[in-house]
Amino acid sequence: MKDWNGRVIWITGASSGIGEALAHAxxxxxxxxxxxxxxxxxxxxxxxxxxxxxxQHIMTIVMDVTDxxxxxHHVNLVHDFYGKVDVLINNAGISQRSWAADTPLEVDxxxxxxxxxxxxxLTKAVLPGMISAGSGAxxxxxSISGKFGFYLRSAYAAxxxxxxxxFDSLRMEVWKKGLEVMIVCPGKIRTNxxxxxxxxxxxxxxxxxxxxEAGRSPEALAEKIIRGLEKGQExxxxxxxxxxxxxxxxxxxxxxSRLIRKQKPE
Numbered sequence: 001m002k003d004w005n006g007r008v009i010w011i012t013g014a015s016s017g018i019g020e021a022l023a024h025a026x027x028x029x030x031x032x033x034x035x036x037x038x039x040x041x042x043x044x045x046x047x048x049x050x051x052x053x054x055x056q057h058i059m060t061i062v063m064d065v066t067d068x069x070x071x072x073h074h075v076n077l078v079h080d081f082y083g084k085v086d087v088l089i090n091n092a093g094i095s096q097r098s099w100a101a102d103t104p105l106e107v108d109x110x111x112x113x114x115x116x117x118x119x120x121x122l123t124k125a126v127l128p129g130m131i132s133a134g135s136g137a138x139x140x141x142x143s144i145s146g147k148f149g150f151y152l153r154s155a156y157a158a159x160x161x162x163x164x165x166x167f168d169s170l171r172m173e174v175w176k177k178g179l180e181v182m183i184v185c186p187g188k189i190r191t192n193x194x195x196x197x198x199x200x201x202x203x204x205x206x207x208x209x210x211x212x213e214a215g216r217s218p219e220a221l222a223e224k225i226i227r228g229l230e231k232g233q234e235x236x237x238x239x240x241x242x243x244x245x246x247x248x249x250x251x252x253x254x255x256x257s258r259l260i261r262k263q264k265p266e
């Protein structure tokens with residue numbers, strides 16, 4: 001995909017951060033949008049910021065990806081409005097800031113429900129239309145935590161590891177049907193993900209981590225994702241110095257273990 005005019009892009013978690021940046025990036029390229037999130041007021045703010053242009057449309061859907069029984073209904077609404085979905089970007093997610101031993105199983109389940117099961121359920125609801133059309137792309141916003149674990153991220157890292165297993169397998173199953181699957185592995189991106197992260201008691205962390213605040217911009221990541229789609233890439237990485245850890249772990253696992261344990265939990 002290189003011509004975005006008239007393409008229908010569905011972005012979950014579009015009310016802030018990476019999702020909002022992706023909405024702006026695709027909009028300026030002439031795409032039409034489906035923006036979904038739990039916060040209707042923030043979706044409306046993003047829609048107003050985008051404005052309207054001839055031959056382009058914006059559809060907003062207030063929804064929670066963990067309410068999996070409602071997802072087929074939302075997909076039907078999108079198909080009634082646009083007739084198709086060209087790209088589904090699974091961006092909705094939640095992080096964690098709690099020690100594994102202190103975290104109740106219900107908090108682990110909540111993180112898995114948002115990051116893994118919600119993503120899988122929406123993808124499965126969208127897939128039949130893409131398969132019928134013989135084209136489409138599915139983008140999954142994972143993390144470098146999908147490649148290795150870290151302090152205070154046990155359930156979060158588990159959910160991202162699970163995404164890789166599922167969508168790597170899905171890619172093999174649908175490529176002959178004309179569909180593409182791309183997994184995005186960001187490092188530290190300057191969003192509110194640490195602010196909204198769940199603590200051991202299920203409440204929000206409530207503050208921006210220093211590393212997150214110093215991270216790369218979501219706008220730069222959005223451009224990287226679009227270039228990746230245009231090139232047909234299957235997996236992309238984006239971040240700062242922390243991205244070196246992915247390669248160190250692959251080629252020097254013992255060194256990686258020593259280095260990662262010395263990092264400050266945050």
